[in-house]
Amino acid sequence: MRPPNEPALDLSPSPGDEVKATTCYMCACRCGIKVWLQDDGSQGKAIRYIQGNPAHPVNQGVLCAKGAAGIMQHYAPSRLEKPLLRVGERGKGEFREIEWEEALQLATSWLAPIRERNPDELAFFTGRDQSQALTGWWAQQFGTINYAAHGGFCSVNMAAGGLYTFGGSFWEFGEPDWEHTQYLVLWGVAEDHDSNPIKLGLGKLKARGAKIVAVNPVRSGYGAIADEWIGIRPGTDGLFAFALIHELLRMDRIDLDYLVRYANAHWLVVRNPGGVDDGLFARDADGHVLCWAVAPPPAEAGGGWERVASDPAQPSGSSDGADGTPPQPSPAVAGEGAQARADAIDISPAVVGEYTLADGRRAVPVFQLIAERYLDPQYSPEAVSEHCGIPADTIARIACELAQAAFDSNLRLPIAWTDAWGREHDEMVGRPVSMHAMRGISAHSNGFHTCRALHLLQLLLGAIDAPGSFRYQPPYPKPIPLPNRPGKTRKADGTLDAGPLGYVHGPEDLLVDEHGQPRRIDHAFSWAYPLSAHGMMHTVIRNAHAGDPYPIDTLLMFMANMSWNSAMNTGQTMQWLTDRDPDGNYRIPHIIYSDAFASEMVAYADLVLPDTTYLERFDAISLLDRPISDADGAADAIRHPVFDPATQAGGDGRKRDVRGFQSVLLDLGARLGLPGMVHADGSPKYRDYADYIVRHERAPGVGLLAGWRGEHGDQHGKGAPNPGQLQRYIENDGFWRAEVPEHARYFKMANRGYLEWAQKLGFVGSTAPIVLQLYSEPLQKFRLAAQGHGPHQPPPEHRERVATYFDPLPIWYEPFESRQTEAAAHHDRTGEAAQAVDAAKFHPHPFPLHAVTQRPMFMYHSWGSQNAWLRQIAARNYLYLHPDTGAKYGVADDDWITVTSHHGSITVQAKFAGNVQPGTVWSWNAIGKRRGAWRLAKDAPEGDKGFLMNHLISDITPRGDYANADPVTGQAAWFDLRVDIRKASDDVAASRPRFAPLGFAEADEAPLRYGGALRAKAYRR
């Protein structure tokens, strides 16, 4: 009881007068947030506090620094307030404000003739937005093939590597089994991908004592709490994975039964060197893939698996056995057994050997090829150790630990389930090893194969969607390859026959002309980058400037800071954006850009369409795009306006006059009369994006949101549009989630319960099992084309490249920049042709250090740049190097140094850090700013001492023959960078290069005083 005279204390006061639950957009994780509002007595409600939503499936109440600082994003002085029309030279940042009607009429006047003349003259490229389900569809309706989202310069190697291998991928497509995994390997994961979900998961692992291994040249963020840090040399992750695979094969510590049940280990590959069918799967007359059945099903199989791996000479790898006996390829056993359909279940297929098919051709099981390749001594720990910078005994130990965790843990979940073939099981056997990987391994020119190597490693351990392993998040897994191919031709109404992005199945799906030359402005889906599933944002400005393969008229961009931190070769990119032809016209005639803030790219636009903040509009976080599902449930979400922007004061005190880009896009589409966006009488079909979210159907019953569909809102997944759908989401804190039934939670690729559930919700077309592809036939089809087979063959200049890099099994090669700069230096010294000594080891390397950027936990790319609270964590960056590296190069802590690559030089301040392997230097990405951008002060530390590594990174290879990108997918090879360093002169005290400040007005420091009035009001209550 409270003693008399003591004041009554409210120990848990309400943070505000009103609360709205929506979805965070301070990074790409899409956590649920509760935005608390309070009347501030001046402009109405203001944000008092942002809280993590405890009920939300993504973050379960956790909020990171970025999420909390969303207040400063919403009130950032750098917000754009009205449409802008350029008045000065492009690139200066000089504009006049115009009304929306004028802006939309102007945009329509540029776009309408293009659609009439040739829709491909519009290049529409978006950054890390979350509305690709709309933007891709809009481009399809416009009819341009020149559309892409940000994945090409982000992590398409990861996505494509996974989707072409096991029908899923890391991050937004899957997650470690946080409840059961005993061993987690983080490959190349920086702090931003992903954020709160992985933090929650890592906390569970730490509490349980599971081991976490971080493979990364830099130990920061998640690596800092890992039990073991492996400071790998950048670009050698694939080689490390091969050595682990080598050891697992050598020890016979692999899950052969898993590989035959769920993957294509037993599928027969035709061996016919030089033949048109070499390397393709052997098929019967009806097109069914064949295997070699060597024995009838073992009687003891009982109600278990009838289709089990057969290699009579060897024990199954998942048995007890680390007996050191490698599974040796056995000689052909013609006469024993017979060919059979690989999908038959009453057989015992061979996984090694060579066989003669009924038609006389020779063929080998996929696993035979795997054993042949990765048991080669070149992949032994001793052989790769120096190259990877990892001691051989560490590699061997990690392989043993992986095997022990996978096979000796005896994880069994007592969950009865039925497989895709109708057989019942009374438990689920686990393989508690999981992996998570991100841009560190994928942003290399060997990234696609490195990602495939990781997946091969997972598959050999039986560690995909088994209890304790990596788990699919619905709507994944998907068929391999995904059925949607990129659109190629225009229909009579001008629309494209399919979405502009997709998954090629073979050479016939490429977007090339009759001479094999690129049809897209970014050269995606050409022979140079055939599997560029997300397009190639990083090539579009160079090519648009050069008119390669043709000039475009308008570049339309959204949320992509392409004149700064999102561009390689940043300095020249700015020149391309402003360059004029001999007649004085800009070589890229029109640039339309939409952004919420005065970023560097805004200065290069002719017309700026100001976007809202994420608290001022509707958004759909759709299962058709990048969902927020978890392994136990399918989920999607919305954002809804916490504020009407017209009620919000801008930086200069005036009410804001901004519109959500998605609504603007639909408005433009209606003005252009695009099919799907207008009624028969030409009137707009959709009022705005919110209306589109509710009423648009991609296929009958399938819309952007899966929850509360149907006339009465009682259907989920598929159903007619429900006019009250958004309200139902708002009432449910902004999200919808459907729980995967317990018996359907693992082995989703071959779990009848899951496949039926997924089909009902529209995630898969059938309940047929999805066979995981250790060996990729689509890749072999490209290789055959390069070897001169088939009607679609690459032009001569691409043949060797395609034949080399389209290997159906993962390969490793030195990243292009390392190899080519080394070869060029060798040539300079010896005069030998650089090509001839391509793989030569030239010591010292002319650029002896690797250089990488890490994404900070506290800012997401450049999004936090103007955030007054996040800037207090870091307003400038340093180049971090190991003290031993400093000593070697005569550099002291805090010295200014010149960093040189084959492409350029920057001058930056050095800082010693012990968290990096000595052969690598690193920095935070996107902290450095162009002076004047984001309305920062002209002498702000971001522009004065901060810097971008991008100035060192070329957008083309050192040889200049291709984009600085992966040869399979076209992903930007950001992390291939090689540099040299030397101490700068003593009078240097600012970073270089320096560019003229942009013309945006400087903001004052008022946001730092934010909240005073609200606090005072709270105290008065």
Ligand code: SF4
């Ligand atoms: S992790 Fe990302 S989405 Fe989640 S609260 Fe932080 S910034 Fe927001």
